[in-house]
Amino acid sequence: MQPTVNDISDDQILSLLKEEHSYERGFRALMQKYQERLYWHIRRMVYEHDDANDVIQNTFVKVFKSIHRFEGKSKLYTWLYRIATNEAITFLNRKQKKSMSSLDDEGSHVSEKLQADTYFDGDEIQLRLQKALSVLPEKQRIVFNMRYYEEMTYKEIAEVLETSVGALKASYHHAVKKIEHYFREVES
Amino acid sequence: MEPKKEIQEELEQISPFLAGLDKTQNFKVPVNYFEEMQEDLWQKVAPESKSAPVAVPKKTWLSQLDELLANWFQPRLALSLASLLLLLTAGWYFMSSVDGSEELVAVESSLLDDEAYDYFAQNFDEFDAELLSQLDFDDEEIDAFVESNFSGDGEFDVLLEDLLQELDIDELEGLLL
Numbered sequence: 001m002q003p004t005v006n007d008i009s010d011d012q013i014l015s016l017l018k019e020e021h022s023y024e025r026g027f028r029a030l031m032q033k034y035q036e037r038l039y040w041h042i043r044r045m046v047y048e049h050d051d052a053n054d055v056i057q058n059t060f061v062k063v064f065k066s067i068h069r070f071e072g073k074s075k076l077y078t079w080l081y082r083i084a085t086n087e088a089i090t091f092l093n094r095k096q097k098k099s100m101s102s103l104d105d106e107g108s109h110v111s112e113k114l115q116a117d118t119y120f121d122g123d124e125i126q127l128r129l130q131k132a133l134s135v136l137p138e139k140q141r142i143v144f145n146m147r148y149y150e151e152m153t154y155k156e157i158a159e160v161l162e163t164s165v166g167a168l169k170a171s172y173h174h175a176v177k178k179i180e181h182y183f184r185e186v187e188s
Numbered sequence: 189m190e191p192k193k194e195i196q197e198e199l200e201q202i203s204p205f206l207a208g209l210d211k212t213q214n215f216k217v218p219v220n221y222f223e224e225m226q227e228d229l230w231q232k233v234a235p236e237s238k239s240a241p242v243a244v245p246k247k248t249w250l251s252q253l254d255e256l257l258a259n260w261f262q263p264r265l266a267l268s269l270a271s272l273l274l275l276l277t278a279g280w281y282f283m284s285s286v287d288g289s290e291e292l293v294a295v296e297s298s299l300l301d302d303e304a305y306d307y308f309a310q311n312f313d314e315f316d317a318e319l320l321s322q323l324d325f326d327d328e329e330i331d332a333f334v335e336s337n338f339s340g341d342g343e344f345d346v347l348l349e350d351l352l353q354e355l356d357i358d359e360l361e362g363l364l365l
């Protein structure tokens with residue numbers, strides 16, 4: 001029985017990518033194993049599908065251009081996540097510079113966009129949650145998404161963001177409290 | 189403990205409200221998005237040499253030779269080769285003519301002094317200023333040569349002046365020392 005994509009280890013994927021005759025197989029294995037995870041990670045940061053599509057494309061182009069330089073000092077998915085996160089942050093910073101809006105404005109802006117977005121079908125509470133997340137500082141939002149939605153351990157998050165576990169715990173704790181506070185304010 | 193369970197318990201401690209919210213993914217993607225993205229990306233990242241493998245028939249030695257000859261005799265390449273050959277020929281010809289004059293000196297050096305003098309007298313037109321400076325005739329021999337080959341109305345002086353003009357400062361300095 002042929003192994004499924006999820007059965008293929010990262011080492012096997014890297015081996016396939018090294019050889020010319022198996023490069024395409026390696027490409028497809030890597031894509032099938034990680035493309036969705038990375039897409040949703042990016043999407044939760046940038047919200048809109050078109051933006052997420054641009055960022056994920058840039059991410060994978062970078063990945064395949066530099067895969068031969070991957071030394072294996074970190075795990076493959078850590079390396080992939082790091083590239084994806086940095087690409088999303090770069091995109092957001094560029095967008096922020098263009099719009100020159102404040103965080104509060106950003107929250108309203110996101111809420112309006114999501115309501116109009118064909119590719120978002122959340123209810124009122126989910127919309128409010130996304131709005132609450134959008135006003136968090138960027139790094140704090142990333143930590144929250146990775147812990148809450150992607151259910152990553154602090155150790156895994158620390159490897160991606162190159163931050164200490166202690167700092168991440170504090171950051172997540174504050175993010176949760178801020179979101180809770182935002183909901184209470186809105187309700188009152 | 190499983191990460192999922194650990195994360196849920198942690199959230200319940202920090203915020204029971206948030207722990208109770210539905211985590212359903214509310215973001216959607218277009219139909220077949222991930223399949224199409226894979227193909228789009230393959231077009232961008234597939235190196236030419238690493239595209240889908242194509243069966244290549246094994247070449248015979250005759251077809252390889254034919255290919256080699258076809259490559260060598262392409263118009264542009266043939267023109268470049270012809271230019272190179274021409275340059276090499278011109279270079280060889282030039283070096284040969286230089287060698288010819290060096291040959292004169294070499295011939296001269298192999299002759300005995302008397303024979304060298306006779307040779308010089310018969311072929312002095314072929315000697316330029318540099319060669320003349322290499323000859324080691326004494327003053328008597330030079331005077332005899334001038335007397336027999338030049339008239340007294342300064343013909344030799346004119347020739348000497350012409351020869352001196354050919355010499356550069358270093359060669360002139362060498363003659364005088």
